Amino acid sequence: MSRPMTGPDSGSGSADRSAMELHAAEVVVRYPGSDRSALDGVSMAVPEGVLYAVLGPNGAGKSTLLRALLGLVPTSSGQALLGGRPAEDWAPRERARRVGVVPQKEDFPFPLTVRDLVSMGRYAHLGPLSAPTAGDRAAVADALECCDSSALTQRYVHTLSGGELQRVRIARALAQEPRTLVLDEPTASLDLRHEMEILHLMRGEADQGRTVLYTTHHLDLAARFADRMVLLDRGRVVAEGTPDEVLTADVVEKVFGWPVEVGTDPVTGTPRVTPLDRVRPPAPPQGE
Amino acid sequence: MRPAAGGAATEGASPQGRHGAASPAIVLGLGLLLVVSVLASLLFGAVSIPVDQVLDALRGGSDETTRQIVNGLRLPRALMAVLVGGGLALAGATFQALLRNPLAEPYILGISGGAAVGAVLTLTLGLTSEASWALPLAAFAGALLAIVLVFAVARRAGGPLDVRVLLLAGVVVGAFFSAVIALILALSDAPSVRSAVIWMMGSLAGSDWTRVGIVALYTLPTALVLMGLARSLNLLSLGEETASVLGADVERAKRIGFLVASLLTAAGVGVAGVIGFVGLVVPHGVRLLVGADNRILLPLSFLTGGAFLAWADLVARTVVAPAELPIGVITAFVGVPLFLLLLRRSL
Numbered sequence: 082m083s084r085p086m087t088g089p090d091s092g093s094g095s096a097d098r099s100a101m102e103l104h105a106a107e108v109v110v111r112y113p114g115s116d117r118s119a120l121d122g123v124s125m126a127v128p129e130g131v132l133y134a135v136l137g138p139n140g141a142g143k144s145t146l147l148r149a150l151l152g153l154v155p156t157s158s159g160q161a162l163l164g165g166r167p168a169e170d171w172a173p174r175e176r177a178r179r180v181g182v183v184p185q186k187e188d189f190p191f192p193l194t195v196r197d198l199v200s201m202g203r204y205a206h207l208g209p210l211s212a213p214t215a216g217d218r219a220a221v222a223d224a225l226e227c228c229d230s231s232a233l234t235q236r237y238v239h240t241l242s243g244g245e246l247q248r249v250r251i252a253r254a255l256a257q258e259p260r261t262l263v264l265d266e267p268t269a270s271l272d273l274r275h276e277m278e279i280l281h282l283m284r285g286e287a288d289q290g291r292t293v294l295y296t297t298h299h300l301d302l303a304a305r306f307a308d309r310m311v312l313l314d315r316g317r318v319v320a321e322g323t324p325d326e327v328l329t330a331d332v333v334e335k336v337f338g339w340p341v342e343v344g345t346d347p348v349t350g351t352p353r354v355t356p357l358d359r360v361r362p363p364a365p366p367q368g369e
Numbered sequence: 370m371r372p373a374a375g376g377a378a379t380e381g382a383s384p385q386g387r388h389g390a391a392s393p394a395i396v397l398g399l400g401l402l403l404v405v406s407v408l409a410s411l412l413f414g415a416v417s418i419p420v421d422q423v424l425d426a427l428r429g430g431s432d433e434t435t436r437q438i439v440n441g442l443r444l445p446r447a448l449m450a451v452l453v454g455g456g457l458a459l460a461g462a463t464f465q466a467l468l469r470n471p472l473a474e475p476y477i478l479g480i481s482g483g484a485a486v487g488a489v490l491t492l493t494l495g496l497t498s499e500a501s502w503a504l505p506l507a508a509f510a511g512a513l514l515a516i517v518l519v520f521a522v523a524r525r526a527g528g529p530l531d532v533r534v535l536l537l538a539g540v541v542v543g544a545f546f547s548a549v550i551a552l553i554l555a556l557s558d559a560p561s562v563r564s565a566v567i568w569m570m571g572s573l574a575g576s577d578w579t580r581v582g583i584v585a586l587y588t589l590p591t592a593l594v595l596m597g598l599a600r601s602l603n604l605l606s607l608g609e610e611t612a613s614v615l616g617a618d619v620e621r622a623k624r625i626g627f628l629v630a631s632l633l634t635a636a637g638v639g640v641a642g643v644i645g646f647v648g649l650v651v652p653h654g655v656r657l658l659v660g661a662d663n664r665i666l667l668p669l670s671f672l673t674g675g676a677f678l679a680w681a682d683l684v685a686r687t688v689v690a691p692a693e694l695p696i697g698v699i700t701a702f703v704g705v706p707l708f709l710l711l712l713r714r715s716l
Contacts (some may be wrong), residue, residue, distance in 0.1 A: 153610060177616030187611045190469045191661035201607070204600050205616030257615075 102261050102292040103127040103150045107159035110142075110149050110316075119145040121316035122159065127294050127309070132287035134303035135296040136327075137313035138337055143296040144185060144265050146313065150294070151182060151263060164260075177205035181254030183247075185265040195233045195241070195249050199225055202256030224255035228282060244275030251282060262286060264295040268302075280306045304328055304352040312336060328352045392665070395658050399672050403451065406679040410447035411439055413683060415690050441577075449576035449584060450682045451675030453637040454647055456588045458674025460637075461648020462655075462667055463595050463630040466602035467623060470535060471653065472711055475634040476645030478535070479542035480515045484631075484638035485569055486546045486553075487511025493557050493565070502583045508635035511546075516631055518542045536712075571644035571697030573682050580640050587636035591629045592671055598626055599663035606661065644678070644697045646704020651677050653707065 103126070110120040120142045127133045135143045148154040149161045152168030161168040164179060171179070181202070202224065203217045225231045228248040238246060247267060254262055264283070268276040276299075284306050287293045297303050303310055304324035311321040312328075314336045320327040330343040339356055346353040411423045418426075418435060425431040426439040457475060464473040464480075475481045491497045491507040522538035550569065554562050601622035604612035609619050637644065651674040652666065659665050681699040688694060 148610075151614065153613060173613050173618050174616040177614060180614070182611075182614035184608075184611050184614065187607050189607070190471060191465075191606055191656065193606075193661055197603075197660065197662055201604060201615055204604060207600070209597070253615075 100129060101126040101162070102129045102164060103133075103263075103294060104162040104165075105146065105150060105159070106162070108146075108149050108156050108161050109158045110145050110154055111157050112154075118157070118316050120149060120156075123149075123313070123316070123318050124159075125311045125318060125321050127292055129292050130287060130290050131308045132284060132293045132306060133295070134307035134310040135294065135313065136298075136300060136303060136310055137319075140315070141313040141336075142316040143313060145316075146311075147182075147263055147265055147294065147296065151180065152176070174205045177257055177259075179259055180261045180263055181257040181259035183250050183254050183262070183264040183267055185269070187250075189238050193238050195225075195230065195236050195238060196221065198238055198249060199230075199253045199256050202253040205257060220258055221256050224252040225249075227255055228252040229278070244271050244278070247271060247275070247279060248282075251279070255286075259291075261292040262294070264293070266296050266298070268297060268299065276302070300328060300333070300354045301346065301352075304354075305346070305349050324352050328354060392659060396665075396669065399655075399658075399669055399676070403672050403676045403679075406676040406683075407447045407451065410450065410679050410683050411443045413687055414438070414443060415686075445578050445581045446573050446576040446682065447679055448581050449573050449641065450679040452581070452584045452588045453573070453641045453644065454651075454678025454681075455671035455675035456584075456592065456633045456637045457644060457647040458651035458670040458677070459592055459595055459667055460630040460634045461674075462652035462663070462670045463598075463602065463626055464648070465652060466606050466663055467626045467630075468535065469606055469608070471656075472536065472649070472708070474646065474649040475512075475630075476643065477543075477649065477708070478515070478539040479519055479546060480512045480631060480634050481638050481643045481645065482543045482546035482550075483511040483513070483515025483518075484508035484635040485511065485643050486549050487514075487635070488639050489550055489553055489565055489569070493553055493561060502586065505583065505587050505632075505636040505639035508639035509632050512631040512635045512638070513628075515542055515546065516627060518545070568642040570695030571642040571700070572685075572693065572695055573641055573678075574686075574693060576640075584636055584640050588633060591633040591636070594625065594629050595633070596664075596667045598622060598629075599667050602626065602663040602667075603661075606663075642695075642697065644700055646700045646708065647674055647678060649711075650700070650704050650707055653711065 105123050105125050108120050108123045109118050111118045123142070123146060125146075135146055137143050145154060149156055150163060150168055152161065152163065152171055155169060163171060163176070199221050200213065200217075203213060203220060206217065207213060222231070225234060228251050230245070230248045230252050233241065233245060233249060238249065241249065251264070251267065254264075262283070267283070268279050271279065280302060283293050283295065287308070307324060309321070309323055310327050312319045312332065319336050320329075320332050328343055330341055333341050333343065333354055340359060342355045342357055344353050344355065345351070408420070408423070412418055412420060416438070418439065422431050422435055423439055426436045427444070429436070461474045464475065464478065465471050467473075485508070487507040487510045488504055490511075491504065497503045497507060519535075519538045519542050522541055523534050526534045526537065554565055557565070601612070601617045604615050604617040605619065605622060607615070613619050652670045655666055655669045655673050659669060678696070678700070681696050681703075685694045685696045685699050
């Protein structure tokens with residue numbers, strides 16, 4: 082399968098920032114009717130070709146950060162950049178060729194086959210009246226193959242299991258042949274095997290040069306697979322960096338409001354967060 | 370993992386990469402159905418005319434009376450059925466995609482009712498005649514008013530994407546428009562009341578070439594615009610945010626879709642009155658045959674809607690001949706049971 086490879090020097094010659102595929106600078110997002118900001122001055126940067134995890138408790142602003150970086154929600158101040166350009170300036174069609182997105186959930190009011198769904202990843206590449214070419218069909222077939230879903234092609238999406246549906250939705254994003262993947266809780270409610278399959282898939286894409294950004298609640302697995310991560314709490318960045326830098330006991334304990342111990346996983350050698358019983362006095366209450 | 374041998378073979382055999390080899394046969398079958406429907410409309414009526422005489426008359430042969438019946442009465446009426454039925458089915462399929470709801474339909478949403486108010490008002494005020502090109506525009510104004518009201522009601526009650534809320538909004542707005550029409554009729558004289566009531570229940574009686582021309586003028590361009598929107602509608606059925614990240618200009622597609630589908634509905638209502646459930650029955654049936662891809666669903670809904678209304682009209686004007694039933698009665702008798710079935714599934 083031919084992939085648009087992104088060389089490490091593709092953004093060379095300009096400032097540091099342009100090598101960042103996704104970049105948030107002091108981003109503030111406030112939803113109408115809400116009294117507090119969903120994002121309150123968030124700065125973070127995702128370098129090209131990196132697998133990057135966004136962590137944080139429920140309501141910390143993880144999904145909102147993704148939406149801001151994609152230009153799907155207006156920023157009240159600060160700037161969200163996609164490929165060095167303000168995220169809100171991207172036309173939808175242009176953006177769809179640059180970034181493949183797997184939203185947290187979607188439902189299907191009409192019967193749709195897997196092939197229909199994955200083919201929608203090609204729409205941004207088609208002219209207004211032109212039919213899909215052999216190249217488009219090959220991209221769909223490659224994406225399905227890549228997500229181990231070729232056997233599902235003729236199935237209706239509403240008959241798929243959670244894990245199968247997730248693979249197919251990722252295949253749709255890959256069919257876009259994007260430089261970057263953005264996934265909102267791609268492994269939520271999946272069992273161990275399906276979760277590992279998706280993480281391996283994302284890791285593989287990053288190893289082939291794609292930038293991959295995702296949100297998750299699984300700290301240990303993020304520590305194991307992600308190159309870099311950001312930890313959000315109530316719309317603010319608590320820590321950003323490598324898993325070793327971000328996942329310290331103090332920080333995790335404070336953000337999640339539960340005592341933990343952070344050790345090293347004997348098998349993988351990456352940070353492992355172990356929640357403790359509440360023997361120590363609990364950390365000061367964190368909101369609700 | 371390699372695809373199963375069978376899967377690979379199917380992929381190779383189907384150039385469109387869609388539902389196997391069935392699709393071309395289905396397209397051909399539905400096209401043929403339309404031709405047969407029009408032909409049947411020419412053969413049957415108060416008097417039956419043998420098929421060879423009909424074909425003769427179409428070529429300018431046969432006797433004067435037969436030519437008059439076939440070319441002057443039945444053919445324009447059959448074409449009117451095709452244009453109105455096709456338009457209503459296409460509008461229904463479009464509203465369903467835009468609202469992500471298989472129950473959406475111009476009649477159920479109150480849009481046909483709004484169009485009827487626009488048309489009745491201009492007719493009783495004597496602003497336009499029944500065979501005017503401006504009548505669909507008056508109906509269009511009413512249809513737009515209906516959409517605005519339906520959405521205002523739905524938004525207050527919890528969002529237009531909720532089936533129950535949307536249906537409730539449609540019912541409320543439809544009831545309001547019924548009351549408005551009742552008011553208009555109460556203030557009108559008796560003969561116009563009877564003709565208005567019959568017109569409102571839907572009828573293709575009185576179709577002549579002028580009116581066919583008027584409806585074609587509105588229906589064909591709008592139908593093409595909607596079919597051009599098929600890909601965006603496919604994406605929109607996944608939700609607005611998903612549609613946007615897959616490359617659809619969501620706001621533009623919604624604006625064009627609602628406006629143009631309303632105009633298409635108004636064109637049908639303007640000349641043929643309120644004909645309900647075509648936009649529900651036909652897209653549903655076609656979806657069962659070819660799936661939900663709007664690139665195929667929209668054109669086939671148009672073809673099938675045309676055939677469906679041609680048959681409904683044939684029934685309407687033959688079962689109690691020489692009198693006629695309102696065509697809306699026939700479509701409702703078919704549509705209501707299906708609506709209930711769908712409702713049970715979506716709640």
